Amino acid sequence: MKSDILYQGYLETKIKESLAIIDLGYNSIKVSIYDIYKNGHYKKRFQKQEYVQIGHELNKNNNQIPESNIGRTAKAVEIFKKELKNEGVDSLIPIATSAVRDASNQKFVVEELRRQTGISFNILSGPEEGFFSYLGAQSYIHVPHGFFFDLGGGSLELMHVVDFKIVKTLCLDLGVLRLSDNNVVYNNRRDDVDGSNSRINYENLESFLYRTIPSMSQLGLSGVKDLKLVSIGGTVRTLYKFVSRMFELPVSYSHQNMVLNKRMMHLTNKFLGQLSLDELSNLKLIEKQRSKTITVGSFVVKILMEKMKFDSLLICPTGLREGVLEHYLYFKMDKQYRKRKKFVEINSEPLFVIENNGNNTSKTNNEVSIKSSEYADLFNKGKSSSLLESNTFAFPRKLTSFKINRLI
Numbered sequence: 001m002k003s004d005i006l007y008q009g010y011l012e013t014k015i016k017e018s019l020a021i022i023d024l025g026y027n028s029i030k031v032s033i034y035d036i037y038k039n040g041h042y043k044k045r046f047q048k049q050e051y052v053q054i055g056h057e058l059n060k061n062n063n064q065i066p067e068s069n070i071g072r073t074a075k076a077v078e079i080f081k082k083e084l085k086n087e088g089v090d091s092l093i094p095i096a097t098s099a100v101r102d103a104s105n106q107k108f109v110v111e112e113l114r115r116q117t118g119i120s121f122n123i124l125s126g127p128e129e130g131f132f133s134y135l136g137a138q139s140y141i142h143v144p145h146g147f148f149f150d151l152g153g154g155s156l157e158l159m160h161v162v163d164f165k166i167v168k169t170l171c172l173d174l175g176v177l178r179l180s181d182n183n184v185v186y187n188n189r190r191d192d193v194d195g196s197n198s199r200i201n202y203e204n205l206e207s208f209l210y211r212t213i214p215s216m217s218q219l220g221l222s223g224v225k226d227l228k229l230v231s232i233g234g235t236v237r238t239l240y241k242f243v244s245r246m247f248e249l250p251v252s253y254s255h256q257n258m259v260l261n262k263r264m265m266h267l268t269n270k271f272l273g274q275l276s277l278d279e280l281s282n283l284k285l286i287e288k289q290r291s292k293t294i295t296v297g298s299f300v301v302k303i304l305m306e307k308m309k310f311d312s313l314l315i316c317p318t319g320l321r322e323g324v325l326e327h328y329l330y331f332k333m334d335k336q337y338r339k340r341k342k343f344v345e346i347n348s349e350p351l352f353v354i355e356n357n358g359n360n361t362s363k364t365n366n367e368v369s370i371k372s373s374e375y376a377d378l379f380n381k382g383k384s385s386s387l388l389e390s391n392t393f394a395f396p397r398k399l400t401s402f403k404i405n406r407l408i
Helices: 002-013 067-086 098-102 106-117 126-141 176-183 203-212 234-246 262-272 277-281 294-308 320-330 335-339 372-384
Strands: 015-024 029-037 042-050 091-096 146-151 156-162 165-172 185-187 199-201 228-232 259-261 312-315 353-355
Touching: 015 067, 015 320, 029 067, 029 320, 042 067, 067 106, 091 098, 091 320, 098 106, 098 126, 126 146, 126 156, 126 165, 126 228, 126 320, 146 294, 176 203, 176 294, 203 294, 228 294, 234 259, 234 262, 234 294, 234 312, 259 262, 262 294, 320 335
Parallel strands: 015 091, 146 228, 165 353, 228 312
Antiparallel strands: 015 029, 029 042, 146 156, 156 165, 185 199, 259 312
8 A cells, every 4th residue: 555655656756747737718818837757747836817808798799709809819919829838838739719709700810820930729619618618627527417507707508418428519608708898787877087986887787687698498408306406607706705705605716615595695696786996906915917807707606596495505616727637638548547537538429419609700610699688498399309410529539739949
C-alpha cells in the first residue's frame, strides 16, 4: 500500500506536457495553463483574464463584431502568447464561444484574429459548449442525476443528466452581458453625466426572463426525482463569493460546501437590484468588470430556480476549459486511464440537442435554430421529432491544437 502511494507520487513528479487553453467568450478572454502528469492527473499552474468584451452590443450592431472589439481581443491574445512562451508551455487549444459563433461576420473575425495573432480559434457550437462545460464540471463534482447550467456572457446552456450521461441539451441567448445590453434600462438624472449613479430599471429584464426561461413541465421533466441543480461559470462563482460573506458561509471551494438556497438568492437579488452602477462597482467582493452584469446574473439564477422549482444550487469551481482538457486527455491516455473517465466515454455518443441562436446567420451544418416559443414543444417531443433527429450532434469533435514554439 505504501509503495503504491510512493509510486503514484513519483509519477506525479514527472510532467508529461503542459497545455494552455485560451477561451474567447462574449465578455472576457481567459487563458489557463495545466501541467499534465504521466498518470493523467493535472494541475492548473496559471490563469489570466481580460475583459475585452468582443460581443459588446452585438445585437445592436446588426450582429457584426466591430474591428475595435477584434483589435482589443488580438492585443490580449498577443500578451497571452508571450506569457505562454515564457512559461514554457508545449501546446495550445484556442476556443471561441457565443460572440464569435453568433456574429454574421464570423469568417472575417476569425481571419482577422488569425492574421493579427497567428491563432485560428475553434468555434464551439452551443451544444458543444454545454458538452465541454459539463465534462469539466463532472470531473470535479460527480453528480449522477442533475440539471447543469453554464451561464456565460452571451449564452446559457442547460443540460439534463441521467446516470452521468447528457440526455438533453438546451442552448439559449441568455448570457449576462447580452441580457444587460438588450434588456436593462439606465434612467439617468440630469446631473448624472456618466449615468454611474442613475437608477437601473430591471423590470424589462425580469419580465423577459420569466417568459423565456422554461419550467420543468415545459421541458417534459416534471416528476423527475433526485435531480440536483449545478451551476457552471464565473458569474455564479462570483455571486457565491459575495453571498458567502453576507451569510457567513464556508469559504472552502469544496463542492459539498458551495451551496446557495432560494432564500439567499432572493435576498441577494433584491439587494443588488437596488444599487446604482457606481455602488455596484464599489462592492469590494465583486470585480469592477463584473459590476455591470452581476445583478443580471442574480436575476437569471433566481428565476431559473423559481421556474424549475429547485430549493438549492450547487456551485462548481470547474467548467469549460477543464472539459476541453478532459476530452483532450481521454483520447491520449491508455485504457486504464479511460476506465476512470466513464463520464467522458458515455457522452461520446450522439446527443439530442436544441439550440436557439436568435439572429445567428452563421451556423455549422449540424445546428438547428428555433424560436423561443417553439423550444418547449420540440423538447417535449424528444427523439420522435424528425427535425431534431436530422440535426443530432455527434461527439467528440477533434479540436485543433497548436505547438507554442511554432507560433510567431
